[in-house]
Amino acid sequence: MRKNKIYHVGFVIPLIIVFTAFFLVPMVISLYFSMTVWNFDSAKFCGLKNYITFFTTKSLWTGVKNTLIYALLGSGGITVLAFMLAAFLTSRIRTKNFIRSAVFFPNLVSAIAVGITFTAMMHPTKGIINKLIEFLGGTRINFLGDTKTALFSVILVLLWKGLSIATVIYVAGITSIDTDYYEAAAIDGANGWARLVHITVPLCRSSINTVILLSVIGSFRNFDLMWAMTGGGPGYATDNMASIVYKQYAAGFYGLSTAGNVVLFLIIAVLIFPLQKLLNWKKEV
Amino acid sequence: MKKRQIKYLMGDIIGCLMTVLIFIIPFIFMLLTSLKDRKEANLLSLSLPSEIHLENYIQVFQENDYQILRAFKNSILLAGISVALLIVVCSMGGYFLQRRHDRLSGILNKLVMTGLMMPAAILPTIWVLQKLGIYKTMTGMILVEAALSIPFTVMLYIGYMSNIPTELEEAGFIDGCSPMRLFGKIIFPLLKPITATVIILDAVTIFNDFTNPLYFLPGRENVTVQLTIYNFMGKYQSSYNLLFADVILITVPMLILFLFFNKRIVDGMVAGAVKG
Numbered sequence: 257m258r259k260n261k262i263y264h265v266g267f268v269i270p271l272i273i274v275f276t277a278f279f280l281v282p283m284v285i286s287l288y289f290s291m292t293v294w295n296f297d298s299a300k301f302c303g304l305k306n307y308i309t310f311f312t313t314k315s316l317w318t319g320v321k322n323t324l325i326y327a328l329l330g331s332g333g334i335t336v337l338a339f340m341l342a343a344f345l346t347s348r349i350r351t352k353n354f355i356r357s358a359v360f361f362p363n364l365v366s367a368i369a370v371g372i373t374f375t376a377m378m379h380p381t382k383g384i385i386n387k388l389i390e391f392l393g394g395t396r397i398n399f400l401g402d403t404k405t406a407l408f409s410v411i412l413v414l415l416w417k418g419l420s421i422a423t424v425i426y427v428a429g430i431t432s433i434d435t436d437y438y439e440a441a442a443i444d445g446a447n448g449w450a451r452l453v454h455i456t457v458p459l460c461r462s463s464i465n466t467v468i469l470l471s472v473i474g475s476f477r478n479f480d481l482m483w484a485m486t487g488g489g490p491g492y493a494t495d496n497m498a499s500i501v502y503k504q505y506a507a508g509f510y511g512l513s514t515a516g517n518v519v520l521f522l523i524i525a526v527l528i529f530p531l532q533k534l535l536n537w538k539k540e541v
Numbered sequence: 542m543k544k545r546q547i548k549y550l551m552g553d554i555i556g557c558l559m560t561v562l563i564f565i566i567p568f569i570f571m572l573l574t575s576l577k578d579r580k581e582a583n584l585l586s587l588s589l590p591s592e593i594h595l596e597n598y599i600q601v602f603q604e605n606d607y608q609i610l611r612a613f614k615n616s617i618l619l620a621g622i623s624v625a626l627l628i629v630v631c632s633m634g635g636y637f638l639q640r641r642h643d644r645l646s647g648i649l650n651k652l653v654m655t656g657l658m659m660p661a662a663i664l665p666t667i668w669v670l671q672k673l674g675i676y677k678t679m680t681g682m683i684l685v686e687a688a689l690s691i692p693f694t695v696m697l698y699i700g701y702m703s704n705i706p707t708e709l710e711e712a713g714f715i716d717g718c719s720p721m722r723l724f725g726k727i728i729f730p731l732l733k734p735i736t737a738t739v740i741i742l743d744a745v746t747i748f749n750d751f752t753n754p755l756y757f758l759p760g761r762e763n764v765t766v767q768l769t770i771y772n773f774m775g776k777y778q779s780s781y782n783l784l785f786a787d788v789i790l791i792t793v794p795m796l797i798l799f800l801f802f803n804k805r806i807v808d809g810m811v812a813g814a815v816k817g
Binding site (some may be wrong): 377404479480498 | 549551552553556557560564565566567568570571583585586626630631641645649652656657658660662664665666667669671685688689691695710721723737748749754755767770771781784785788792794796801
């Protein structure tokens, strides 16, 4: 009973109010509004019509597909590349502090600023990336203007910006591994690669799991960066759920926009919760 | 031994070259372009400016009747008040959630975890704001930013609080200290390190946020820094010098923050990510 007195319910009341009013309530009522045609003032129930429109219109359906591609390639790329970078940074490299700071800084720059900068650098004729490619003897790439390459170009920038935090998490995980393991392995004649695969990877499993989940969640929410770079285009080649929600809102189809929001919830629920179970996230940390 | 030293030296050289090429050049590009005149900037090359044009910055300031000053004021106000609110709400809420182990705290913990995974339901949030009469107001925007950052912030506090022994509170309670004073005088001061982390992480996130102000705070009066640059993008597609002067202006506060708090930011992110 004493516990209930010291940790009075009053402590959590403000949190409950703010979180419920501006997060939980909108989330719950989105289920209803996704089945209406509405304009904030009045709503007319229309059943599952919005969802049917969603899955039968190619431009909308592409958003679902792209969302999954962003999540898969974005988080896969970050998980692997950041690990390699962290393994490099924890070896006996003297300039690691410089490299670490340089890799980390993009995390503090707003996605809009990053998007504008890379759009200029990826310019089809004048951009410095194409200049470099030409200098190396390749042919120019129309990074953001071609429906075949636009999505992957945006994902590349997503990786550029997302590597920082993942690398930092890995570095923390790797440096906390007891050096005795490495010494023992070295005595037994294990080479660098064997030590990396058989010691580093298994012993920083919890960091790997954290990075996978964070990057998946991050890629699902990606809006700012992609919006600054392509605005969903060319056509709807780089659209994801977040941009579709915005586009339908801007076009005045509020019910359809809300349905898109609910579809995003469902995708995340279907993928993240099992993924979390699979990775056994909470328990291991 | 000699061979290994050479290997590490090569690693250093290649690592630095790659870092400069991939991570430093974009920033150099931003800075150089912002100092060129219009014609030169539009070539989008990485050359040094033939003449330094600092007046680009002045022009960005004067644009739209000093819109950027208003934007800075709004963004700082938004980030400042939201973070203050988050500290109060989440330190107390985290205290409750970490210390109590009953049904209520169990359910709340699950709901907060859900918030960590799920994005906001955007249009219904606008509807709620309208019903409360705070749509398109700073108050509404602050409450939404706070609500969306609650899950992450509470997780930081819960993670840190699990290392603080409960004996302190029990002793204080037996001595007749009220729960509120107990928290205010004993627990909250002990949370200082994690509060510092919360301030930096949430302030950066909210200052850099583009999506939420785009939806919940429209209107010329309410413009935030990230929106100014977005408006610029439409207006100055052919004046990259001005566009990048604006990019530099909104990036500099973060650079200063980074130079001063580098270690704190990095440690905080690790703590937050690993514990959350």
